[in-house]
Amino acid sequence: MVLLLQVIPNQRCFVKITKQYSHVIRTRLLHRAIVYEKEFKLRSRPPTDRTRDFIGPPDTASNLRPIIFRSDNVPPVEKRYHEKYENVMKWNQDFWANHNKNFTKKKEEYIEQTLKSKSKVEGENPTLTPGEMSVFYKQFLDENYRLHTQYNIEWYKKNISLLFPALQVAINRFVTKLKG
Amino acid sequence: MGSVLLYVTLRLKKGGSLTASGVSGRFIRSHSNIPWLLPGDRRNVVHNRNTRYLATKPVSPPKVDVDLENGQNDHPIPETFKTHSRTLHKDGGSHSRSDVPQTDLLKNVSHNNNVTLHFKNSRTLAHISSSHIDNISLFVPHRNQLINFTRPDLAERLKGLEKDKTIPANVIDSIDEVHWKEQRLELNKLPGYYLMLSKIRLTGLVVLTTMAGYAMSPGAFDPSVFLLCSVGTALTSCAANSINQFFEVPYDSQMNRTKNRVLVRGYLSPLHAVGFATVCGVTGVSILSLGVNNLTAVLGGVNLLLYTLAYTPMKRYSTANTWVGAVVGAIPPMMGWTAVTGSLDPGALLLGAILFSWQFPHFNALSWNLRPDYSRAGYRMMSVVNPDLCKRVAFRYCLVTTGLCLTAPLIDLTTWTFAVDSLPLNLYLSYLGWRFYQQGDSNSSRKLFRFTLVHIPALLLLMLISKKTYGSHQSQQIIPDVVS
Structure with a gap:
């Protein structure tokens, strides 16, 4: 490569x-x-070979690894599975890219704000302790509680819903192998 | 932390004011505070009129001039530079537009981890962006002088604003990680993948506690039952870990600790993992049911469900997940016990209770240093949501572990020697727990975590060597009667 x-x-x-x-x-x-x-x-x-499946490096925003499925000579069962999988992948990518961006933004805002208010009290060159950072970590979790739980439920549903099509593909491949 | 050396040529103008005639910068990875000097090669110097040229050729090996370095650390910004800056400001001929910030030389550390140098004569701002600067040196050839700007505030500020290394995509350990790879099942690597999928070290620890439970229970030692019980528990644990990873792929992708798991890297398909888990789970529980007894099989099955369906999703909902996880850890030794006796005796419950309480110092200390990761990945861990409770609970259960070990002789699980020789071990655990509770920093939590890994095998071993067997238990009671 x-x-x-x-x-x-x-x-x-x-x-x-x-x-x-x-x-x-x-x-x-x-x-x-x-x-x-x-x-x-x-x-x-990204590979241009369309006869094999490829998995990529982690996305810089979402940390998820994208998959490119083969598109040449794909039986319809497999194609349907690929489409479903790609939808879930896109949904995951959107969620995590957005979520991580939001996390970084909120973190920077928090640091800036806290440093500012600290410098008023302590004079110049204030620093943030891990303890002060943990306030933000908790705050972020609390603010996003609904988002996280909703995502969790959605993800479980989508993840499990992909299993049956994957099984169909596996059986289909096995059968074609036996015939061919 | 490294250093940045800036090579500045200063020239005296007629009338005595200083102008910067050039600068070149080079980022040097160095762990020492001794700056490296760039040789005075003309190509490395950027000149007055067209100040945008940078030597693209690598600079010849750096020399360290110790004489210049000596005793010149923590040098304040010399007056000459301030003068120079002001002089240039007044120097109207080459002045910049008003929207260029009028920063002093070496003044600005903006929030992007940048050091900004402003050269007014050439109307240039140079942004040096790096999270590794803690020491800036200026070499002034004209005066043959090296000036260090050690800025403690710079280092400390940058620490707080460093690029977030907890984000996996920011941490590229090898070139391998930026490749696209073909997704294909490699059969020769399959056994290794299966071991990774079943988190073999965790499974090993679980089986170890089961073996200890078996060995501690009263009754004859049957090698075949012992083996079946161990294998059945191991397979059940493999199944639980595989299912756990099947559910956690996007979450595991978010953290450095877990980003190399089999499913995250796409070595195996999710269906394959579920298939593996099903085979392991069914075989494991069947072995326990047919080869051991039904109670042990039920405990194994319940534990499998508790781990995959309660503990795993609960991490997003409530901090109570730690307690559920502790129950999951407490069941395996009980399974070892019930494999022999077929019932949950006080001894089994005590073993379970010790393992239950051990989980808290173990896990709370582990999760303490992962707070940024857990927050970003949306895990409601006790260490993030309630740090004080996290520390308190860890210490509390160190004491509970100590207390439980002392009660072992009371229910005739062990002899009194266990109460005595487990005491140093438990007291040291409690001491580390107390340190963690008091200080709550990464150092104390790491120490506590490491010790818990030694503590539990050692404790189980001590328990084994001071086991109170059935026979001797009765005869010991008779002897005092005879004597009296």
């Missing part, structure tokens, strides 16, 4: 920061009040 490294076309970036395994390397340059923001990611190109 070919690794695609998107290198910044503009070599005149001002500060270059490299780290051996950094996933996303970001450089910024502000010149004459114009911000150029370039980002390059280390990633592998």
